[in-house]
Amino acid sequence: MIDAGHKPIVAFDLTNEGNDLQQLHPMAVQGKAAVVAGAGTVVADTGYSNGEHGALCKQDKITAVVSRPETSIRRAANTPVGIGSATPVRARAGTARPARR
Known part of the structure; x- marks a missing residue:
């Protein structure tokens, strides 16, 4: 964590977890x-x-600004098929289904 006013690192931690979801x-x-x-x-x-963790931050009077992960439904309308995707998907009315070819 960095102090925005002066830019020094004010907090750090090391973890051996595979991701930062609990951090x-x-x-x-x-x-x-x-x-x-x-x-x-x-x-x-x-x-x-x-x-x-966002709710816990709110309880502690901390505003958490975190970008949301891109899900297949959000991605379907905005981006082309990614590597490893077998079929393009279109999102329609909150549902996702394979695109017609």
Whole structure:
């Protein structure tokens, strides 16, 4: 975590977990304590996206700004088929189904 005003790193941690899904709230709390703030904002990438941790941050007066992971339904309308996708998908009225060829 970095203090936006002065840009020093104010919190860090190492983990051997395969992703950062369980790290948003602990790092936000650690950063808030380091800068001795009553409230704060944390900005994180998609790897930290976890609704439960977002709710915990809110309880602790921390605003979490985290991009949502791209799901197949969101991706279908906006991007071409990715590597490993067998069939293109179109999203229609909240449902996804294979595109007609």
